[in-house]
Amino acid sequence: MTPTIVFCRDPLEPSRPDRAFEAEVAAVETLGLPTLLVDHDALVRGEGADRFARRIEAAATPILAIYRGWMVTLDQYRLLYEALSARAIRLINDPGQYRHAHLLPENEPVLRGYTPRTVWLAGDLGMDRVLEALLPFGDAPVIVKDFVKSRKHEWAEACFIPSASDRAAVERVVGRFLELQGDDLNVGLVFREFVELEPVGTHPGSGMPLAEEYRAFWLDGRLLSWSAYWPEGRYDRPDPPWERFAGVAGAVRSRFFTMDVARRRDGRWTILELGDGQVSGLPTDADAGPFYQALLERRPVDLLPTPSKS
Incomplete structure (x- = not known):
């Protein structure tokens, strides 16, 4: 079945897709894939489906859709999913699948052994509780993020902690991270072992120091496409061994997701994180044409898979 691609409306010209996705829109139009538009701003503001899904008519027969737009929270995705489902339009990932790939603590058990050691906490984010959570790392360096995003571009200021046992450094970096995230903090704090990357x-x-990172999109447990992550980086090494990650990908409870991997300085490979494939961007230098061509050729076959457990 040919999927319908759901883009966000442009905030200045609501009749057209958001200009930020113009390369993807052009690729979709070239291939003749059907499209729909949703109002992301209305969704984020908490307005009803009559606003964020306006002008979307109910489909005569059920259709499969893939959202390609700005990141949304778990609750916002659920509202979007339900609004489209009421119109016989089924997004490829149900809310439980979105949650599984979107939140690191949800998918960390699947990645364990392939990803840096990770701890997390929600609720009380007081410094005593933070330091208790960091005890397993000793005095090793760690990075801090929330359940979804980091402040990697504020690397020394709000991401990298040189020693997990240095209370002053932990307080400084975590405090700044929380300040910068503000109301956009996703659930709680995640601390990860810092691994030297190539x-x-x-x-x-x-x-920010750039590492040899790659982003891969997976569809129904199979590799769909991949590309180097940083256009500013010098990539002159052999390609990632994607076959090593196929078993992990097959265990991910999502139909469409991304997997970011990196080469370590010791030559080994590590999985950095997963993401829902609908809200994960194509790397800057990635060509949207081959990405959508691969999606068209694969044609997701199951329209209404059994919903995952939320």
């Missing part, structure tokens, strides 16, 4: 350069804007 360097490929430095980000020209933020000064």
